[in-house]
Amino acid sequence: MTIESRTAPASQNSQTHPFEGQDIFDAAGLEASVDAHRPNFNHDVWDLSGLKDAPATMGTFRKKLDFTRIVNPQWRLVAKEYLFSRLAPRHPVVAGSASAFRTPLNPSTIWNELRRLTRWFNHLSHAGVAHLGEVDQQRHCISYLNEVAWKDAKPEEPVSPSTIAAFIHSTQVIQQYTGILSENYAPGFSPWGGKSADSIAGYVRTTENQVPPVPDTILRPLLANAFYLIETIGPLLAAEASRAREFDELQKRSIRGLKQSERPRLRTAIERLQQAGVAAPRLSAAGRAKRISQGWDEEDPLLCLAWHSVVTTVAGAMGHRRDLEELRPLLVAWVNECGIEESWCRDGALVPRLDNQEQIxxxxxxxxxxxxxxxxxxxxxxxxxxxxxxxxxxxxxxxxxxxxxxxxxxxxxxxxxxxxxxxxxxxxxxxxxxxxxxxxxxxxxxxxxxxxxxxxxxxxxxxxxxxxxxxxxxxxxxxxxxxxxxxxxxxxxxxxxxxxxxxxxxxxxxxxxxxxxxxxxxxxxxxxxxxxxxxxxxxxxxxxxxxxAEISAAEESEHLRLTVAAYEDYKQGKLPSGQGARELTRVFASVDEILTSHQPGQATVIDDRRVERLLKAKAESLFVGDANYCWFTDPKKALCLQLAQTPDATEPLIGLCDSGRCPQATHHGIHREAWASHAESVKTVFLGNPRLSKPELSRAQVTFDRANRILTEIDNAGATHEG
CATH class of the missing domain: 1.10.443 (hpI Integrase; Chain A)
Structure with missing residues (x-):
């Protein structure tokens, strides 16, 4: 297969094709690297590897657009015409079409577009279709939908609706380029009767972020392992990797044979390694297999010796077998006494294991x-x-x-x-x-x-x-x-x-x-x-x-969820506590009135969406503290702003929050564990410490009493209403 292939066929009116000989980069307004190969419309393979500033995620294979994979030669031309039109919408022929897209196709996505066209055209060829005008909805489109709806590698696993929609869209979009393409569907025919690809595939587009987060059961070990590798193993591995790079550079320069005058120095170096008890380097499995294929005895004690690396390290030369045979007695003695082991990461420094801190x-x-x-x-x-x-x-x-x-x-x-x-x-x-x-x-x-x-x-x-x-x-x-x-x-x-x-x-x-x-x-x-x-x-x-913006959207959704949860607790008799509880309860009561009020003879539907709409304004004032909620409706009442002397601030200073005294703070059942843990910590660490001074002990006692008071209020708030 060659990139410089035959010229595209002429159009149906026997005149020169309007895209004949067009440089793809020039037509699409794309910059190319200096001396880069420039793909031409006539080529059966468009090589885009010369694109300048191509993103790193645009892999090498995505830069090779191989039209020869399309079985029907005429449809290869159709595919080239279509993709050229998408890349160069300002070309006079394309610009004159009322239905053609006006926005250039991103070169990063063109490989996928060709892949989908190839699959559609080859499906038609396998079905015996020779011309696009023969395409039929029942015989060809429906069967194609059944084909792309299941993965080739896993026939039991369905393809996602978004992927199916993309395949269907590629069959439909061809019709928009009638008058530009050398062949198209029969007049009046449209795959799936003009229905949208999304509706056919059952794909529902949404502006909501539907990507699921990584479960904590996966995230926790993954991050723990990753930080251990980065902080504990990384520095030691970097030093070994540096040594490996130095050896690679030495090996690149070691292209000559070992000189006769260098053999005494090599012999001396081997004797020193033997005396020091340093094991000989092991040859790779591929190297051992090659030696055996060259006639080496599998019982040879030097079969696994990486002889070339020894000569390279000592003399900066290539290690040939004639040199090995001359020093065989010395090498055998070295191997027998010190053994053979891999060359890298020898004598590793001790580090603690991640799980039990054992030194290894x-x-x-x-x-x-x-x-x-x-x-x-x-x-x-x-x-x-x-x-x-x-x-x-x-x-x-x-x-x-x-x-x-x-x-x-x-x-x-x-x-x-x-x-x-x-x-x-x-x-x-x-x-x-x-x-x-x-x-x-x-x-x-x-x-x-x-x-x-x-x-x-x-x-x-x-x-x-x-x-x-x-x-x-x-x-x-x-x-x-x-x-x-x-x-x-x-x-x-x-x-x-x-x-x-x-x-x-x-x-x-x-x-x-x-x-x-x-x-x-x-x-x-x-x-x-x-x-x-x-x-x-x-x-x-x-x-x-x-x-x-993603964080803000998630934060808004989370605050609404917490507000609705507090309202649901209120309905079940679990009241909030704290200085701001009365105001919050009043808001919840007003929501109750709205939900239960209705005109005589009219039914009122109370669903989650209606509750959320009524509580949305209150949720917008919510700020989440470590062990409380702050309903920031009036900056003048915010205790944290008074303490910081910033009454004009637009947000509370959660780090200065004293939720036990602030008139806009509330405590809920979800906060009980945090306060109980805080009280226990103060009791154990401070009140149980005999070395604590009296002033410090007094402050700790106040903190402990406040935590217990808030715990009691949280417990009593729910119990009072239930009674």
């Missing part, structure tokens, strides 16, 4: 492939930590390059950490530069990746192994649950979906639903919230602003 070597001797697998695992651990604690999208993670970290010293030991990346989603092809403000944990994780790779400035960090986040996660999970991970005491990570999208959603919900959740308790949720807010303020149009 951070790694056992491994071969080069196992060292690479460990390096990939730590890099992947950093990838998911950055995703989980920054909210960056997968496309933005893959655009991170060496030298993208910045650290600003704000004084008093306070730093602001930023990551420079590129914003791809919602932007023109290639994206634009964007900055993310992150916490120190994320800064350290990315720093570990840079040290592992010894990355040069501008070098992509997360595209060397796989730019598919799902595949990256599967490999990381298997490694964590495998022998190496279990030797380190890593927690077993259960099966389940994990992706940057799900982790972004998890973080948004964790911040919105504070103070609940794993990350709130363990990973400085307050700092996460501050970092994302700083990023939003610094770049209002950036994607960190979009992430803050």
């Amino acid at each position: 070597p951070w790694a056992i001797p491994v071969d080069r492939s196992a060292l690479a697998a460990m390096k990939t695992a730590v890099e992947s651990a950093a990838f998911f930590v950055i995703s989980a604690l920054s909210g960056m999208r997968s496309s933005e993670l893959h655009e991170i390059r060496g030298g993208s970290l910045t650290r600003e010293d704000l004084g008093n030991g306070i730093y602001r950490h930023r990551i420079l990346s590129r914003r791809i989603k919602g932007q023109q092809f290639g994206g634009i530069d964007d900055l993310w403000v992150v916490i120190e944990d994320v800064y350290r994780a990315l720093g570990t990746v840079e040290s592992l790779q010894d990355a040069n400035p501008g070098e992509l960090l997360f595209t060397k192994q796989s730019n598919t986040a799902h595949l990256r996660y599967v490999r990381l999970r298997n490694w964590m649950n495998g022998p190496v991970g279990q030797r380190l005491g890593l927690a077993e990570v259960p099966e389940g979906p994990v992706s940057p999208r799900a982790l972004r959603r998890t973080l948004a919900l964790a911040i919105a639903q504070r103070p609940h959740g794993l990350m709130a308790a363990k990973y400085h949720l307050k700092h996460l919230s501050v970092a994302t807010t700083e990023g939003y303020a610094a770049r209002p149009g950036g994607h960190q602003a979009a992430f803050r």
Whole structure:
């Protein structure tokens, strides 16, 4: 198969094709790298690898548009005409069509578009259709729907409605280019009679974020393992990876044979290694198999000796067999006395296991492939930590390059950490530069990746192994649950979906639903919230602003849920307590009146949506404290603002909240555990401490009494109403 293929057939009127010889990049207004191959409309394979500023997630295979996979040669031309029209909507022929799309197709998506067209056209060919005018709804469209509705690899597993809708849409959109395409459906025919692809596939579009968060049962061990790998294993592995890179550079320069004058030095070096008890390096399994195929005796004591690496390290030369045979007696003595083991991670420093803190070597001797697998695992651990604690999208993670970290010293030991990346989603092809403000944990994780790779400035960090986040996660999970991970005491990570999208959603919900959740308790949720807010303020149009919008939406939904839950408790006799309880109860009572009032002879439907609408205004005033709710309706009544002397503030200062005295604070059953834990902690740590001074003891007693008073109020509020 060649890229420079035959010229496209002429159009039906025997004139030169209007797209004949058109340069794809020029027609689409796309920039190409210097000396890049330039695809032409006439080519049967469009090579887009020369695209300048292509996103990292646009893999190599997505840049090869192979039209020869379409069985019918005439339909290859149709596919090229259609995709050219989508890429270059300003071309005079395309611009003259009233039904053609006016927005250029993003080159990142064109591979999928061709894949769907190929499947449709080949389905028709297999059904015996020679011309698009023969396509029939019952015989061809319905059978195609049944074909694409189930996965090829897993016939028992259905395809998602959104994917089915995309396949159907590709069959329908061809009709919009009648007059441009050299062949089209019969006049008046439209697949599925003009019904929308979404309705046929049963796909319901929504503006709500429906990505499920990562379950805590998966998130907890994943993050615990990831931080252990980054902080404990990462620095030691980086040193070993550096040594491996140095050996690679030495091996590249070792292209000459061993000189006769260098053999005494090599003999001396081997004798010293033997005297020091250093094991000989082991040859890879592939190397051993090659030696056996070349006639080596399988019982040869030197069969597994990595002779070339010995010569390379000592003399910077290539190790040939003639050199080995000359030194065979010395080498056999070395192997017999010291043995053979893998070259990497020997004499590993002791580190504590993650599970029981037992001191073990951070790694056992491994071969080069196992060292690479460990390096990939730590890099992947950093990838998911950055995703989980920054909210960056997968496309933005893959655009991170060496030298993208910045650290600003704000004084008093306070730093602001930023990551420079590129914003791809919602932007023109290639994206634009964007900055993310992150916490120190994320800064350290990315720093570990840079040290592992010894990355040069501008070098992509997360595209060397796989730019598919799902595949990256599967490999990381298997490694964590495998022998190496279990030797380190890593927690077993259960099966389940994990992706940057799900982790972004998890973080948004964790911040919105504070103070609940794993990350709130363990990973400085307050700092996460501050970092994302700083990023939003610094770049209002950036994607960190979009992430803050997701948080705000989730926060609004969570506050409404909590308000409705408090109202439902009220209806069941579980009243709130605290200084703001009377006002909150009055609001709930007014809602009751509205719900129960109706005109004579008219029925009133009370559903969840109506209750939420009535409580929405109250929910908008809710701020969630560590052990209380703050209904911030009047800044002048807010005790925290009075203490801080900022009466004009638009939000409460939750960190200064004294919910036992504030007239806008309430306590509910959900807060009882927090107050009980607080009271027990004060009793154990302070009141039970004989070394406490009298003033300190007095303050602790006041705190303990206040906690018990609030506990009593919470208990009595529910009991009083029930009685």
